[in-house]
Amino acid sequence: MAELIDKLELRSESYVHCISFNYFGDRMALSCADQSIQVWNLEENKWKLSAKWNAHNGAVFKVRWAHPEFGTILASCSFDKSVKIYEENPQENSWTLLASLVESKEPIEDIQFAPHHLRLMLAACSSNGEIRIYEPSSVVNLKVWSVTKMFSACALGSNCIAWNPAVHEPPMLLIGNNDVQTATEKFGKNFDVDEELLQLWAVSEDTKEWEKKCVPARIHERSIVDISWAQLMGRSKHLVASCSYDGIVVIWRIDGSTGAMESEMNIRDDVGGPVWRVSWDVLGTMLTAINGDGTVKVWKRNLQREWAEVGALQNR
Template identity: 30%
Template structure:
């Protein structure tokens, strides 16, 4: 795969592949979203379209699973305090600025910038979560699958019990859904500053349990409007915390289970550490959390972590300009198996070259 210029005029905040890895979306402080298509014959990325999507810096972008629509769907969030959902219009020309149309604007209840938006795994139905610096995690759900412009706010969960961070200070908020289909209840992680919280539906209760997934019981607008707010919030309970972070948590990633009877969760922290947690579901329904590894090979702030499809290899990226790949050996120790240098001092194979 060849490196390429995106054409953004400001800092790029997020890059996401679609489900098949053939399309790429980027967002930037220039308030634009750009979508690229992979040309398999030349292994190069071709611009699908670019458009001004928000009135301020765009921080995150997320793809919906392709099973919900014949056209691709994106969600984006911004400092302008909104979440917007976009749908591709295949009849429009590439690069016309009209190929992606806005379906709906969400998070209008928020009075603070939205830092992250993520679609839920497809087995939970068409829903997404977003979190902003107001410290509230919101879940929106598609009301009618045939009309993707109709969404309803189904839950609001206050995350921060203490006072909100000052606007002049750095903040970090993130979301990660549990990707496993075989867990007993719906679970997700919400990161707020230097704290990570794991939430889930109550075992045996709540319409979002996997036994009563939205695929079988799609929510109706009338029912959601009549549902008391206290009842909405009570659907989710806190299952555990991710401890021992000494700085802002920049990223969190939940590993696919692939038959394991426990969960693996990784975080990237401003204190320079990559942390790997093991979460075991107890008979009471909560999670027992333990730290498996604290890795500081980056020697600088770590910005992103991400698991591979089998949950066996973890990648991390930091201010040292390196992408590191981690794997657990036969002694149950996490070791760096490869370092990919991304600086200008690398040759075309990504191998670090010593300065002359």
């Protein structure tokens, strides 16, 4: 089902928190706990390190590629409370810092570029639950970015975000939040009320402001760690996967017009630890997830159109 084709020696002192492929899948960016970003290129079926640089003043949590329409652009976010925008100098395999966005007072947990049909936009999610939408002053000058919209999603803090990729629907963001236990540990004060773990926000067609559109049933019991929103590919409803600190993976169906969310599959990992990452393939036919002991699980639809685990890769 899955064949091991390559092993990469990282020469890094620490964890890789995030792996991100570019639009074509021939380049890979890694964000590392040692403040660095690494870019690897696929050359003649082998992955080769193209660039590695010290990008932040703290662990780099996430790194993302912009659509190639906007140039070769990477955005990264970090414990150091900043978002940085880098552009490649193609001749030298080096990356230039275009902008450093420092509006947040807390570490930035996740960033995501909007689907390219919307224009060049970046959503950033601070650990205190503030969501900021950044836009450059113009497509040819990516050195100046400003916050065009900002809202507070959850007082307990947010961990991850995902854009609705569909073209004919208003901009939507799914936001994954902390539970009370995590928030109490994280912020050192007591929160009494549990809030929504997942929230779907959308730009209202009337007011043009971000509004909470839907809160799904509570299936996860702990903080959400990662969300992956599959490409629509003509489906009637969106496929979205979320995973949480207690090891639960949920596949949601989202109705793009009403924003209604229903779960289609939920599985608790038997290891008991967190499931750290979920990722759809391009077609939305296969979901992969990696859990607390590094095991990768793969789900596909079977002939009864139910989601079934088709394999597990021991990753150690």
